[in-house]
Amino acid sequence: MNTKRNILAVAVGVIACSAVVWxxxxxxxxQKTYELEPHLTIPEYKTDVARIMDSYxxxxxxxxxxxxxxxxxxxxxxxxxITKLDSxxxxxxxxxxxxxxxxxxxxxxxxxxxxxxKPDHQP
Numbered sequence: 001m002n003t004k005r006n007i008l009a010v011a012v013g014v015i016a017c018s019a020v021v022w023x024x025x026x027x028x029x030x031q032k033t034y035e036l037e038p039h040l041t042i043p044e045y046k047t048d049v050a051r052i053m054d055s056y057x058x059x060x061x062x063x064x065x066x067x068x069x070x071x072x073x074x075x076x077x078x079x080x081x082i083t084k085l086d087s088x089x090x091x092x093x094x095x096x097x098x099x100x101x102x103x104x105x106x107x108x109x110x111x112x113x114x115x116x117x118k119p120d121h122q123p
Contacts, residue, residue, distance in 0.1 A: 103110070
């Protein structure tokens with residue numbers, strides 16, 4: 001019985017030691033692992049071709065803006081020219097009427113054929 005107690009004591013001792021070792025590793029968590037998520041902002045690397053393409057796109061945008069502004073200026077100039085031509089046409093009509101009245105008062109007859117006939121179509 002003495003040997004059974006000794007074996008039982010050794011078994012309890014081994015179990016106690018293994019429990020202590022197991023608890024110490026479980027309390028410390030064993031091997032620690034960490035996840036690192038770096039939040040670094042590094043500017044993107046551009047090749048020479050990408051820089052050339054970006055420059056070309058900016059140049060085309062500037063050219064399109066310049067063309068648009070020039071076209072709008074031409075449109076405003078055309079409006080001015082049209083109003084000026086309309087006022088000239090009105091004045092010419094008025095002068096033609098006055099000349100007709102003067103010719104009638106002086107007894108001057110109109111020529112039967114016009115020196116410059118009107119064209120069939122207007123440009």
